[in-house]
Amino acid sequence: MTQTVTETVNQNMSDDSQPLLQIRNLEVGFETQRGLVSAVRGVDLTLYSGQTLAIVGESGSGKTTTAQAVIDLLPSNGRVTGGQVLFEGRDLTKLSSRAIQDVRGSLIGYVPQDPMSNLNPVWSIGFQVEEAIKANNVAQGKEARKRTIQVLKEAGLADADQRLKQFPHQFSGGMRQRVLIGIGLSARPKLLIADEPTSALDVTVQRTILDHLATLTRDYGTSVLFITHDLGLAAERAEQLVVMYKGKVVESGPSQQILADPQHPYTRKLVAAAPSLASRRIQAARADTVDSEISGGTGALDADLIARAAEREADSSDADLISVKNISKLYRIRQRGFKYNELLAVNDISFGVKKGTTTALVGESGSGKSTVAKLFLQLETLTSGSITFDGIDVASLQGAELLKFRRRVQPVFQDPYGSLDPQYSVGNTIAEPLVAHGVGDAKQRFARVTELLDQVSMPASTRYRYPSELSGGQRQRIAIARALALKPDVLVLDEAVSALDVLVQGQILNLLTELQAELGLTYLFITHDLAVVRLVADNVCVMKKGQIVEAATTDEVFDNPREQYTKDLLEAIPGGNFVFGR
Amino acid sequence: MPSNNMGPRTRVGQAHYIAPLEETPVDEIDKLDESVKARSTWADAWDSMRRRPMFWISSVLILIILLVAAFPQLFSPFSPTFCELKFSNQGPQAGHPLGFTRQGCDVYARIIFGAQASVTVGVLATLLVAVFGGIVGALAGFYGGVFDAIVSRVGDIFFAIPTVLGAIVLMSVLPVRSAATVALVLALFAWPQIARIMRGAVLTARNSDYVMASIALGVTKFKILVRHVIPNAIAPVIAVATVSLGIFIVAEATLSFLGVGLPPTVMSWGNDIGQARTSLRTEPQVLLFPSAALSITVLSFLMLGDVVSDALDPKERARR
Numbered sequence: 001m002t003q004t005v006t007e008t009v010n011q012n013m014s015d016d017s018q019p020l021l022q023i024r025n026l027e028v029g030f031e032t033q034r035g036l037v038s039a040v041r042g043v044d045l046t047l048y049s050g051q052t053l054a055i056v057g058e059s060g061s062g063k064t065t066t067a068q069a070v071i072d073l074l075p076s077n078g079r080v081t082g083g084q085v086l087f088e089g090r091d092l093t094k095l096s097s098r099a100i101q102d103v104r105g106s107l108i109g110y111v112p113q114d115p116m117s118n119l120n121p122v123w124s125i126g127f128q129v130e131e132a133i134k135a136n137n138v139a140q141g142k143e144a145r146k147r148t149i150q151v152l153k154e155a156g157l158a159d160a161d162q163r164l165k166q167f168p169h170q171f172s173g174g175m176r177q178r179v180l181i182g183i184g185l186s187a188r189p190k191l192l193i194a195d196e197p198t199s200a201l202d203v204t205v206q207r208t209i210l211d212h213l214a215t216l217t218r219d220y221g222t223s224v225l226f227i228t229h230d231l232g233l234a235a236e237r238a239e240q241l242v243v244m245y246k247g248k249v250v251e252s253g254p255s256q257q258i259l260a261d262p263q264h265p266y267t268r269k270l271v272a273a274a275p276s277l278a279s280r281r282i283q284a285a286r287a288d289t290v291d292s293e294i295s296g297g298t299g300a301l302d303a304d305l306i307a308r309a310a311e312r313e314a315d316s317s318d319a320d321l322i323s324v325k326n327i328s329k330l331y332r333i334r335q336r337g338f339k340y341n342e343l344l345a346v347n348d349i350s351f352g353v354k355k356g357t358t359t360a361l362v363g364e365s366g367s368g369k370s371t372v373a374k375l376f377l378q379l380e381t382l383t384s385g386s387i388t389f390d391g392i393d394v395a396s397l398q399g400a401e402l403l404k405f406r407r408r409v410q411p412v413f414q415d416p417y418g419s420l421d422p423q424y425s426v427g428n429t430i431a432e433p434l435v436a437h438g439v440g441d442a443k444q445r446f447a448r449v450t451e452l453l454d455q456v457s458m459p460a461s462t463r464y465r466y467p468s469e470l471s472g473g474q475r476q477r478i479a480i481a482r483a484l485a486l487k488p489d490v491l492v493l494d495e496a497v498s499a500l501d502v503l504v505q506g507q508i509l510n511l512l513t514e515l516q517a518e519l520g521l522t523y524l525f526i527t528h529d530l531a532v533v534r535l536v537a538d539n540v541c542v543m544k545k546g547q548i549v550e551a552a553t554t555d556e557v558f559d560n561p562r563e564q565y566t567k568d569l570l571e572a573i574p575g576g577n578f579v580f581g582r
Numbered sequence: 583m584p585s586n587n588m589g590p591r592t593r594v595g596q597a598h599y600i601a602p603l604e605e606t607p608v609d610e611i612d613k614l615d616e617s618v619k620a621r622s623t624w625a626d627a628w629d630s631m632r633r634r635p636m637f638w639i640s641s642v643l644i645l646i647i648l649l650v651a652a653f654p655q656l657f658s659p660f661s662p663t664f665c666e667l668k669f670s671n672q673g674p675q676a677g678h679p680l681g682f683t684r685q686g687c688d689v690y691a692r693i694i695f696g697a698q699a700s701v702t703v704g705v706l707a708t709l710l711v712a713v714f715g716g717i718v719g720a721l722a723g724f725y726g727g728v729f730d731a732i733v734s735r736v737g738d739i740f741f742a743i744p745t746v747l748g749a750i751v752l753m754s755v756l757p758v759r760s761a762a763t764v765a766l767v768l769a770l771f772a773w774p775q776i777a778r779i780m781r782g783a784v785l786t787a788r789n790s791d792y793v794m795a796s797i798a799l800g801v802t803k804f805k806i807l808v809r810h811v812i813p814n815a816i817a818p819v820i821a822v823a824t825v826s827l828g829i830f831i832v833a834e835a836t837l838s839f840l841g842v843g844l845p846p847t848v849m850s851w852g853n854d855i856g857q858a859r860t861s862l863r864t865e866p867q868v869l870l871f872p873s874a875a876l877s878i879t880v881l882s883f884l885m886l887g888d889v890v891s892d893a894l895d896p897k898e899r900a901r902r
Binding site for chain 2: 017019022033044046048240245246248249250251252253254257258263264265266269377379402403406407410411413415418419420421422423424425432433436437458459461462466468469470471473474479482486503504507
């Protein structure tokens with residue numbers, strides 16, 4: 001990246017050769033108890049009008065902080081400690097908070113990450129859109145109301161004038177994000193900053209939202225600054241890419257060039273670990289057996305393990321370890337007064353899981369996949385149907401029998417921040433199942449904890465630490481160690497890698513595959529992410545609205561999807577059709 | 583992929599840039615930094631508390647007050663019951679820095695010896711409330727159902743009665759009036775507050791993923807309550823209990839002042855303030871000093887409560 005100022009400031013050149021946004025050597029720090037911690041350390045980027053630029057990085061890389069610094073939305077303890085943010089030649093970091101208010105909204109729009117918390121629940125949608133329109137002086141009075149309806153129509157809400165009076169809770173996540181995009185674009189800003197605009201949404205919704213955003217910004221000639229952790233999404237949606245790592249830009253330039261030919265070791269790791277890419281690799285590895293060249297990056301799957309998985313698949317012809325037959329779960333949701341609404345979360349589904357294999361339940365939010373996991377774990381009771389585990393009907397289990405079942409079937413939950421007791425040290429957390437089942441004496445438990453920590457590749461000294469000191473990936477490894485403590489037969493992994501960064505996710509998936517091969521574990525893998533399924537599952541059940549729409553081996557589902565819904569899901573994987581470099 | 587297939591010409595400032603590796607070394611993925619010392623939530627809370635001067639000021643004051651309450655004779659050479667009318671309403675003099683009451687008793691000695699009753703009532707009532715309210719609230723929140731409904735409604739009834747008013751009525755009919763009965767009566771009307779806070783905190787902790795994980799591990803419900811839920815719900819109770827200790831001391835003084843608290847034979851700040859009322863115009867210091875002792879004690883506990891609740895709330899801590 002050239003930093004010579006004379007090149008870019010040339011009054012005679014046409015308008016589009018002048019960058020719209022130019023960030024130069026930006027530094028941002030946060031005041032904490034331990035002094036000033038720098039979060040962004042000398043970032044440069046250039047964005048021209050009409051372009052889309054994506055900042056890619058894992059959590060803590062400083063990508064969001066960079067975007068927040070542009071429009072002065074940093075948290076109260078953060079401040080710009082150096083560098084410039086030039087927007088049409090004006091340095092935004094030098095503006096007063098009054099002046100930046102005029103820039104925000106009218107010149108630079110912002111679409112926040114979480115559509116659930118960024119609309120005020122006590123005001124109607126119409127009121128909130130109108131407020132934004134008035135605040136940015138787009139229109140006033142009656143005009144403003146008209147404009148509100150127009151914005152909502154543009155946002156893709158068909159019956160906009162009816163929808164005005166509704167409240168955020170009456171909108172789905174996707175619709176809310178459309179509204180937020182509408183608000184962000186309502187003043188026709190020159191630049192739109194979209195901070196992970198679709199990370200909280202299902203893939204199919206994500207696709208329509210991103211298509212919609214692309215159409216709107218193309219029509220208005222708006223530049224877009226995308227913040228994302230998803231390399232595939234960046235590749236698909238942005239011409240320009242900036243890869244950030246620990247507050248620094250490690251690689252930047254045309255996105256296709258970077259993804260096809262990553263140069264910096266970090267970018268290479270990131271590209272290698274991107275599930276949509278790796279999923280192709282597994283396929284290749286299975287076709288031409290073991291290709292030693294492929295097992296390169298630490299984040300990517302080991303070819304050796306894949307071969308073993310194939311072997312396992314071959315000799316798993318015996319009876320099902322878990323057999324689910326026609327199960328249903330009906331929830332009664334209390335309405336006002338004494339009325340109840342009925343919700344059929346799981347509707348008559350059946351599947352079987354063979355010993356030593358991985359079966360993935362895939363579906364979007366509300367498809368009932370997590371409910372199936374809870375039903376199997378005996379955390380919820382069945383409404384009808386039966387689940388047998390190793391020949392025993394699990395619904396009939398009581399007392400000691402149930403305890404025995406719990407010993408053999410262990411869960412790992414999604415949220416690595418919530419599933420560990422913050423008051424328990426890691427050692428006590430892992431030892432808890434041993435204590436609960438009265439396994440061994442204190443000395444043996446101590447040894448077992450050490451052994452388990454080693455199995456999940458954590459140093460033995462971790463036992464004295466507390467969850468708050470660990471990263472998400474490390475916590476998830478502790479959760480896996482706890483689940484393995486009793487030497488179970490089955491692990492139920494409920495979105496176990498969904499909250500993790502790509503590289504960490506790859507690492508955990510590798511770990512899980514290794515453990516499966518080593519200990520002969522059976523996995524029930526619940527996820528919304530098809531790309532991950534490709535990496536680890538032998539069989540797939542695609543769920544929609546409480547039913548299984550398609551169930552087959554992973555290869556069949558990916559190569560030859562029969563149902564339209566499965567095809568839509570596969571289509572919607574961001575960057576799924578993009579050819580990455582190696 | 584051929585590299586010429588990359589769209590329009592590269593513009594100024596957008597050429598492919600690769601950071602020098604020396605400046606951006608790549609760490610091992612998700613490695614644990616073993617150089618950082620291990621620490622628990624409680625250690626963190628302690629760390630945040632000891633950085634605040636308010637914590638040290640209030641702790642030192644409370645320590646002094648507790649010492650005075652436990653060993654008053656160490657702090658005053660004179661007996662508070664040794665009164666001579668010849669000193670009646672006299673000002674400060676050598677050995678008697680705060681002067682004398684109307685009865686000719688040493689004000690300083692009375693304050694020192696009065697601490698015991700006030701602190702005893704405060705500590706006793708707080709303990710009763712924290713233990714009873716805490717247990718009831720925890721059980722109600724954790725098990726829910728009918729028990730919860732009954733406890734909540736009964737709590738509401740007590741909640742609706744002002745503590746001091748209820749205590750006045752009850753104390754005036756009780757045959758025995760001592761520090762223990764005053765504390766018991768105060769606790770009787772004050773437990774619902776702690777119970778409510780505990781119940782709310784338990785409800786939050788009960789629905790957390792780690793409780794779900796423990797159930798799936800096969801840990802029994804009661805053990806989950808004791809080992810996971812209560813430790814995670816106790817913080818707000820500790821904070822509120824510290825504050826209410828101060829409030830109980832005020833309540834005791836109020837009751838004694840009104841003549842329904844501790845009997846006049848017991849030395850207490852409330853009694854002294856009540857008696858000083860009569861000579862307020864001529865000898866204000868007789869009223870002033872016990873009141874100041876009361877205020878400082880209560881303030882110390884309120885300050886400590888404030889610091890403790892901040893320290894136990896990670897969000898509040900992050901803001902400092």
